[in-house]
Amino acid sequence: MLKKPRFVVHRHAASHLHYDFRLEAEGVLKSWAVPKGVPQTPGVRRLAVAVPDHALDYIDFTGVIPEGEYGAGEVEIWDKGSYEVESWKKDKIVFRLDGNKTKGSYALVHMKDRNWLFLKLKKD
Template sequence: MKTYQEKRHFDKTPEPPWRDDQDKGQHRFVVQKHQAAHLHYDFRLEIGGVLQSWAVPKGPPLKPGVRRLAIKVEDHPVDYIDFAGEIPQGEYGAGSVEIWDKGEFDLKRESTDIVEFSLRGKKLSGSYALIHTADKNWLFIRRKEV
């Protein structure tokens, strides 16, 4: 929360500030296509009253067995799940943000090194995992269905 707040000037950016009274306990996800300095996709899972977040440079894996680098970034407020718009030049993450996919998920397993879940979105559905490899680096994997 603190890192998120410190990186933004809410009098200049349309991004939502952190609120203590946000909805909690839902299992929603969002993928935001973010055209900043470099195009990437932000993958966010609602867990524990925050959006745990990863930047995915090449986009989420669509086919079973595909692995993508996912870089852990600061948690975002739950209200960010609906954010789409333009972050002004000079602000952190400046550029356009659009919702690429959104839906619900079932959390299968969560620890410090692995998050396993099933997604139910319009573009992403099925079994996935995020596996911590080093520092802020994770692998975002589309699992093969059994």
């Protein structure tokens, strides 16, 4: 049986506290920085800024990125789990998260440049 792909939400206390949302796909972690965190309420939309793919083994990373390095600050796992893709198109990804805190249907919708909207969908 195929293993479900995983996701992680890193809480990243860099110069500006933000959350990094990462989906396991195509052998890497597709990643977005989400300043206000993953929406927990249906209908809520949050900005998600696409950032470079991370290596798959970063999914378990916790620790401190040293001063002077990009993203310096503490990284902890805020949530993790598996997800199922409903549809994955270039500008719109619809998926269902099954994490410890984060569950339900979500969409990431590309807006402009690196900016995406991260929405928790009403349907369940």
